[in-house]
Amino acid sequence: KVGASCALCHTVTDQSVFNLPNGGSIGRRLDGLATHTINIGAIFAMADNSRALYPVLQLSLKANKDKTIGRAPKGLTEKSSEKEVDAYLSNPAFYPVGMFDDSFDGNGDPMHNTPLFRQDLAFPYGSEGAIAKLDNFSNLVYTGLFDQTTLTTPGGRAFLHKLGGAAGDEIADDYVKILKETGVKNYPFVKAAPHPAPGTEEAPLGVRVDNTKLADMNAYLFSLEAPAGTDGNAPAVARGRELFRSVGCTACHNVDQSKLVPGFVVPMKTIFPGDNPVVLAPREPPLNPVVDTPGNIFDDKMIIVNATLRGEVRGTALPLLLDLARKPVFLHDNSVPTLDNLLNPARGATAPHPFYLSDTAQRADMVEFLRSLDTGSSNQRRQAATKPQSQSSGVFTLGGFFIFSAGMVWLKLKRTTG
Template sequence: MRALQSIKCNRGFQFFLKFSAAAIVLSGFACSSRQETAQMQQSHAPSDGPGITVNPHPHQSGNAEAGRDVYRFETFGNEGFWTDAARLPKGMMDAEFTPKQALEAGLQIDIEAIDPAMRKTLETEWKTDLSPQNAPMLNDPRTMVALVNANAIVGIVPKDSNNDKKLDITAGDKVGISCTICHTITDKSVYDMQGGGSVGRRVDGPAALTLNVGKLMATAANSRALYPNLQQTFLGVSIGRAPSGLGPNSTEAEVDAYLSNPAFYPIGTFDETQDGNGNPVKNVPLFRQDLAAPYGTAGEFSKLEDIGNSSYTTNLDPTTLLTPEGRQFLEMKAGPAGKQMVSEYEKILKDTGVTNYPFVKAELVGGVGNPASIVGRRVDNQKLLDMNAYLDRLQAPAGAQVNPEMAARGRENFRMSCTQCHNVDQSKFVPPT
């Protein structure tokens, strides 16, 4: 039971080493201790919380308008990974992936990016039962290609890779992934699929909690290229939701089966750490990030721009782990298990014909293991600071409509039980502890 608690509670970046059994017990003990402490806490005098108006964790920021474009469309070259390594566009076309299936997978569609003629037809079809008879374009894979080319599929960004000043993923252009795939929804003004994606104007910041990341990655023609982010086996043991881990000889079908199973890879989650553990974590909102420090699942980043850099240089292009700096990082953090992952991942890329990596465009700055450059690389820092400014400015969405009497009682309970650490006014900063 304690081991299960540790797996559930420990969301940090951890590798399975020969000492992992002890680590699990210690982590479980810490988690249990926190739970027991919370149970022992008594109510306190009602208050509105310890809120202050000065940010105790300030970070640099740039131009918010430029930051919006970075957030929505910047890939820093990861289109090389998603097109040439994972081969997502090929997989989508091979599977004859349609707009209806995209919505079923939780993807969001930006109505304002669609040309007027197609938009009019699709808006009519979204008012039907979406059957092939009543919505032929929504069931046509050619429409999906057109929507990707139009930059209308939120987070899946086409790039003019062949420099012909046109966007066409069937004619040599590539597809990358931006932050918005997990951290943007729409206003649902045109269509909202129950349990899936939506169609409307972009709303940046809220988490995409109906996005089936695993299913989307399984659509890629070479999902084995995502190996560092999958559940593996180290020293005969595997940690994760699946009963057993994947290995260097696992087939594409086996990897796809793991990714497509919500019991192993839950909807609304992304496995953000290259640790070989099956540990997908919930997509999180990214509004008012000036209030959110420290950053990362385990709070391991004190600066917003550093977790942004980490996402671009590892999560969205894991081939950086096979650079000398990436290997150093894995060995630094995981010892023999890190070497094992490097060897196995290198074999997978060789077996699947992936070359010329890494793909992300970043400056080699050293400082391996440092939060500012965990694999010794840093993307354009000004763009990271611009994105900081945009994410600081994004406001929280309106709250749900609730019973006012229940809300009033809940507010008083919150003021008596929670405001030693938290604020009633969520726009205020919390003092450092």
């Protein structure tokens, strides 16, 4: 068995011992950095019982008239075989490299791995901005994502019903059948206590893990330093900084990345002018109806789980503009290959994030500036590049390190013969 933890998607090395050109390295551990080249789907497909990941697969549900949403043309069902599930997970066209589907919504909506350093500067949490507090985010990850069997409990079922109505009920019922068929017993596995306010952000599934552990994790993620930005071409960086200030970027983003990210959720129609959703199902306020823009995957992540859970609008949270030089793709759906492409008006007026610079030289300057961003000065960047990363600076931080590193879910790997 192999343990999966936060570090699977949010730790890299400094490549000081060995480095593969297309991903994979050996060296000093750097927690908090996103792993952009990891093939999570293929790793999950190695599990002995990948059917047990049913709630986070792209499904075809009877409650939805057997329709499916995601990159695959056909959704999986409770009757899908292990081979069929593995084929979905291991196909990068359906489950792209560097992405992870973290929503138990029955949709195929993996998003690109995000960094977990300097989470004291982030707000709200999740690319859709659904959660206001980091400890609540961690609790949902522990109790729901790392142990999806919690979704079969009364609290888990209530949450699925709140999100998806009859479709949520069907996911829970199907999941119980799959767990029985595949011999999974004595679940749920994560140790968590009943919470006095089930269904709230503090305990969406009705349970909450130990608050000391959550505080430890908060402290550790707050303590992780952001990587140094690139030194780049100083005159180009300066020109890019002035453009950033003058062309409207500061309406959403900070120039100074050591400041807290603006906490509002950008409405979907603003970040994606091509959003033209159709209503798929009603929901109880404050949740918005289940809506989807056909033919586009950008909004799929926000169809079921979005910021209306906390009374905000359906849209996207603002990201930290840090460690951009390492990113191979941009936007949460992997739809933009480079920063230059992100800023190029050739993408069209209705594309996601349609904020452009038509001048090629100006785009180059802006790219230099964005790649240079970090939380300190140029001198601090040079010092950070040579200073060993601290793994602990107190009781809370050390505790958070062990939680971050510890295996939370066990995947029994398939046996292979050579």
